Amino acid sequence: MGFGFLMDPTFRLVATGSALIGAVGGVLGTFALLRRQSLLGDAMSHAALPGIVLAFLLTGSRDLPLLLVGASLSAWLGALLVVLITHRSRIRPDAALGLVLSVFFGIGMALLTVAQRRPTAAQAGLERFLFGQAAVMLPQDVEGIARTAALIFLLIFLFWKEFKVLAFDPAFAAAMGLPVMALDILLTTLTVLAIALGLQAVGVVLTSAVLVAPAAAARQWTNRLERMVILAGGLGALSGVLGTLLSTWIGRLPTGPVIALCASGIALFSLLFAPRRGLAWTVKSPGGKRRAGPSG
């Protein structure tokens, strides 16, 4: 087993795609984390599955952008249903998330058995969206990822201070006259886009890991939102590249779990050893009232 593939243009392409996906996930995951919506990402990524399969069934096309539009629409619908269920019934967010996540995924799996009966199903390779398969990325796919990522970064840059105040103090943002609802919709849409990109490399089952883990890791290293977003993007990109590299190197592995493991490893290391907040430092001073982190 050599390292020749590092020079391979295909590998470089795939690594670039994965890095971008990881970076987008880390940046939007930061907002999801701070708004306590980490698990909404999980529900949305699972909810994307029926959209992918339906897009294939309705059009018969295996065009990636088209499948991802289907994924985005159904992820959005999932998020909307979570909000509807929690606002209009006694069901609390945890159960509403679990409901949407498992039912949408179930519908997706049921539709997948329909899709598999189509003669073109094998080439469509819909199964790769379950656990991700970065290796099948094409040049035009990576180009699409790069365009979407650029759009997402631009919008976050433009609405930076609005998103910041929305995440910190929505009541104040509303009192200030900011259109909180519109901003919320925009941020959710960007998160849905990040998830749609993530599906290719990480898959519906584990995309949420790319949102949560890099952001949680970055939070341990800095107390500034600006730095946290950049760091989370960087750590996400690192997980993407590392995961793709490892899964290519080891072979016979879907990339999703490997990327998720890399991101989780980085998060674990940060939780333990980040300066000041690292848990390893608090263990050494038992009973000490040193507050590295806040309560609540």
Next chain:
Amino acid sequence: MAPFLFARREPPAPGAGPVIEVTDLTVMYGDRPVLWDVDWEVPAGVLMAVVGPNGAGKTTLLRTILGLVRPVAGSIAVFGRPPAEARRWIAYVPQRTAVDWDFPATVLDVVLMGRYRHLGWVRRPGAQDRERALEALAQVGMVHLAHRQIGQLSVGQQQRVFVARALAQDAWLYLMDEPFAGVDATTEQALIEVLRGLKAAGRTVIVVHHDLQTVPLYFDWVTLLNVRCVAWGPVTAVFTADYLRQTYGERASILSG
């Protein structure tokens, strides 16, 4: 959205009647009335406390003035306009517990949020805004902590940050929800001095307050609220045992002496 786009700074027409005018206001929370047929007026330049028992609708009243809660009946005019239009002249201090203090932001970051309204979309805070924010921090005695992470502050310091953020807004009407809750005596004194300063500068300040003992010391006007507006006016006129009993029931007898 429009008023935010064109961040105008002109002061509201001075001397043109009351700052807030509320008529026949009813607000529901779910299927429970929180404010019932409230008539209320706030003249310009007062330092007013809003007191009443728990669940009296004090926070709801502030949120309705801000246009964050839609009333089921009645009307509100702030500076003679609907609440949504008047927001540019209002600064709001929410309850301290409403936000996540582990948020990755420094004290200065939070105070700078008070400048966002003046900046409008896309533009970033500049040197001038930074200066104004530091000035606001100086007013509450917090300049030395400007670069501290907000999670490392004490309760009193967190409250000072919130007040500084409101000061940085350069507003004409200040709405504060329990700014003295849980703060130490020094902070309380410091904050009340700031509020007096605002009043002296001709601004109107409305504070939801829970400590009846200090009402006559700190405020010149008071509103007694318990779902209905029991009474409002100068402290000397309406902060009486009789009205307090109507607001709190018999429990308020501590003050009758």
Next chain:
Amino acid sequence: MLAPQVEIMLVAALAGAACALPGVFLFLRRMSLVGDAISHAILFGIVAAFLIVRDLRSPWLMIGAAGTGVLTAVAVDALRRTGRVKEDAALGLVFPALFSLGVVGIARGVGNIHLDLDAVLLGELAFAPFDRLIWGGWDLGPRGAWVMGGLLILNLILILTLYKEFMLSSFDPDLAAISGFPPAVLHNLLMGMTALTVVAAFDVVGVVLVVAMLVVPAATAALLTDRLAPMLGLSVLLGLLMALGGYGLAYALDLSIAGSMATVGGILFALAFLGAPAHGLIAQARQAARRRERLAQQMLVIHLLSHEGTEAEREENCIRTLPAHLRWDPAFAERVIDRAERAGWVVREGDLLRVTEAGRQAAQEILGANGGAPSHPPS
């Protein structure tokens, strides 16, 4: 010996019913997603336990895997307590990591476990009739039925014997502690029950759809009843319905069995969400319309009373100007005044509305003992 389809349905129904029971308590404790985390983490548990016992059928494998599930719940809680991350992030960090480890283990064929990734997601219900429990030369039926049936009985026994303890600790952990029922013990018991059930049901419907069996029946039952005992009963019933209906759907349309079960669960929930007698959307809309008119009638008398005997009375309490003052649509105002008149709360005196003695009493009752005084303008 039963027909294979009947055997599959039996196993699925038992799994649905067994999951529905702990699901109710997870729902009440707002821990439905802990169930989600446990069902993902046990995959790692199964792989790890297999490496030790080397036997896919050993009960120790099940217990070991369930232990991992309980440990996950403990780990999430410990991580949250450090204050470094919030609860949602703690969950979101722990279970994808463990699940990924499990998937990697299986994909790499660690210890030659014969599971493929499809089975991880969807279970192997269709194979249930081939795995039989043979004892003393007798064929006792599919093993899955015995395992799921055993767990259903175990869950039933636990919940029936500790009914009041579970109820109290879910509703008010402090009171439970004071009353001598340590909430931590009950909590861990519930986690153990959940984990064991999930490990067993994993074979039937796979990782993600176990979540459907834990969450959907309980949430649907919560829309249909306000009391715990009927909620448990309904939840079990819905679990059965979901499993049997799902199998029927899968059989009729040749779909994935597990996917169909979750789909049927979603349909059942949607029906309850819209049509539940008291908590459904339709019932809520009807109640809201009724409440709005009743409230408006109350608002009318209170408004009339506050301006009674003041100079503004002619202006405020006049039928023509009233809609403008209260910001009501004139037609709506007319309806409300009619209602109030019929109720005997107000009478018309030309253009002026006056509150009757009955209306006065009604207003006093609405306002209660406090806040009954009329507004006072500043003096």
